[in-house]
Amino acid sequence: MKKYFLVLGVALFVLMGLVSGASAEDSAFTKFGRGMANIVISPGELYTQPLLLSKTSEPSIAAFGGLFKGLSMFIAREVVGIYEVVTFPIPNFKGYGPIIEPATTFTDWDTRKPPTQKVTAE
Numbered sequence: 410m411k412k413y414f415l416v417l418g419v420a421l422f423v424l425m426g427l428v429s430g431a432s433a434e435d436s437a438f439t440k441f442g443r444g445m446a447n448i449v450i451s452p453g454e455l456y457t458q459p460l461l462l463s464k465t466s467e468p469s470i471a472a473f474g475g476l477f478k479g480l481s482m483f484i485a486r487e488v489v490g491i492y493e494v495v496t497f498p499i500p501n502f503k504g505y506g507p508i509i510e511p512a513t514t515f516t517d518w519d520t521r522k523p524p525t526q527k528v529t530a531e
Contacts, residue, residue, distance in 0.1 A: 435505035444493030451486035
């Protein structure tokens, strides 16, 4: 029975990948895939947030503040992921687009740079 569900799950994900890969626009399948990705890789926020904060802050601030922000983002991504998986056939207020940006934890790393600090002349 476990083999049956494993084969069915793999076939479903391959089919979803083929269908959603055929179109560049967001669809129900991309919404489902994004939701699953947020559920599975959202713990990565515990790594990425301190790393991003370390670019503009001292290491101790980055470690503790980043972990707190990472924990908050981890929970937010879990909730959004569950919502997107449960409601994937139904468009939300953005159509099938992502609810939070970036769409997943490791998506578009370049846009997750911290804001630049102003340099003042002395």
